[in-house]
Amino acid sequence: MKQMEEMILREGKVLPGDILKVGSFLNQNINTELLAQTGAEIARLYEGCGVNKILTIEASGIAIAAAVGLAMGVPVLFAKKHRTSNVDGDVYVTEVHSFTHGADYGVVVSKDYLLPSDRVLLVDDFLANGNALRGLIDLCDQAGATLVGVAIAIEKCFAGAGDELRAQGVRIESLAMIESMSEHEIVFRS
Amino acid sequence: MKQMEEMILREGKVLPGDILKVGSFLNQNINTELLAQTGAEIARLYEGCGVNKILTIEASGIAIAAAVGLAMGVPVLFAKKHRTSNVDGDVYVTEVHSFTHGADYGVVVSKDYLLPSDRVLLVDDFLANGNALRGLIDLCDQAGATLVGVAIAIEKCFAGAGDELRAQGVRIESLAMIESMSEHEIVFRS
Numbered sequence: 564m565k566q567m568e569e570m571i572l573r574e575g576k577v578l579p580g581d582i583l584k585v586g587s588f589l590n591q592n593i594n595t596e597l598l599a600q601t602g603a604e605i606a607r608l609y610e611g612c613g614v615n616k617i618l619t620i621e622a623s624g625i626a627i628a629a630a631v632g633l634a635m636g637v638p639v640l641f642a643k644k645h646r647t648s649n650v651d652g653d654v655y656v657t658e659v660h661s662f663t664h665g666a667d668y669g670v671v672v673s674k675d676y677l678l679p680s681d682r683v684l685l686v687d688d689f690l691a692n693g694n695a696l697r698g699l700i701d702l703c704d705q706a707g708a709t710l711v712g713v714a715i716a717i718e719k720c721f722a723g724a725g726d727e728l729r730a731q732g733v734r735i736e737s738l739a740m741i742e743s744m745s746e747h748e749i750v751f752r753s
Numbered sequence: 754m755k756q757m758e759e760m761i762l763r764e765g766k767v768l769p770g771d772i773l774k775v776g777s778f779l780n781q782n783i784n785t786e787l788l789a790q791t792g793a794e795i796a797r798l799y800e801g802c803g804v805n806k807i808l809t810i811e812a813s814g815i816a817i818a819a820a821v822g823l824a825m826g827v828p829v830l831f832a833k834k835h836r837t838s839n840v841d842g843d844v845y846v847t848e849v850h851s852f853t854h855g856a857d858y859g860v861v862v863s864k865d866y867l868l869p870s871d872r873v874l875l876v877d878d879f880l881a882n883g884n885a886l887r888g889l890i891d892l893c894d895q896a897g898a899t900l901v902g903v904a905i906a907i908e909k910c911f912a913g914a915g916d917e918l919r920a921q922g923v924r925i926e927s928l929a930m931i932e933s934m935s936e937h938e939i940v941f942r943s
Contacts, residue, residue: 635785
């Protein structure tokens with residue numbers, strides 16, 4: 564999506580360690596004009612696919628998932644990191660390794676909210692090493708739900724996980740696909 | 754808001770420890786029809802007040818804040834729990850005590866995103882003891898931003914913080930105001 568690429572070029576900052584900082588518009592201070600465009604574009608890409616649930620992971624995926632859910636008119640479920648006292652005992656759990664925080668964490672979703680009859684669209688802000696995404700796919704598998712596809716705001720193609728998952732048959736739509744990046748240049752896949 | 758009260762009566766579950774579980778429609782599996790109504794109603798309540806930024810706290814406030822931001826056409830900023838490696842050093846920090854998790858945590862927001870010129874609307878899913886809200890008010894004070902008001906999906910009036918803050922001059926609009934609740938009955942303030 565042109566607007567996402569333009570915003571990355573205008574406001575994104577590449578930091579050491581392959582970090583792309585997009586806090587000014589995507590995942591901390593959220594530009595709601597871009598958010599509305601993002602929701603509408605993802606809804607268009609998955610129109611007619613029978614999606615009846617959006618699944619994301621807290622925290623930075625939630626705003627995008629909410630915009631997609633509002634655009635498609637379907638509920639948005641978010642998987643939680645850690646177990647909190649107001650999640651009932653009956654949950655699906657998966658382990659995810661976070662490079663940002665350098666630790667493993669549990670990701671849980673209540674069995675009441677993810678059902679075998681669900682046709683699920685996974686939504687997140689970033690796809691890089693794919694760990695969080697594989698965790699969400701595992702939660703869908705545990706529930707016996709159907710994975711319709713994945714929608715990502717920004718994919719770091721150079722990290723490889725997106726193409727690996729595509730080769731395994733997973734449909735992934737990324738609104739901006741970064742082939743390479745440095746402090747001086749960001750190159751998108753055309 | 755009638756739709757919020759009706760949904761609480763239909764799907765809310767009161768658990769021991771004054772917990773109201775609304776995961777089926779508000780803060781885990783999000784009903785996007787109700788979410789759109791929530792965004793529109795809060796935008797209506799604060800129309801003409803010059804709000805130019807929504808501030809919330811991760812994670813369960815984000816979807817509601819996004820809906821309000823989309824309805825008002827203003828950016829949504831979320832304060833983060835803990836410090837992560839991709840928040841720059843230049844942040845405002847405040848301490849919040851969580852009863853749910855029984856611990857204190859730091860809440861941070863980048864100085865780049867919360868400005869003295871901002872007219873801020875605070876948004877969250879719940880208001881009970883007011884600790885998270887006081888933390889967000891403190892972040893606004895630190896930034897020299899103007900607090901226009903607060904919008905809450907569900908206020909537990911019996912916890913007292915909402916009325917305390919109103920007595921201090923803070924405008925608080927809560928879409929459902931619970932005077933008392935038990936396993937068998939939920940009573941709203943009229």
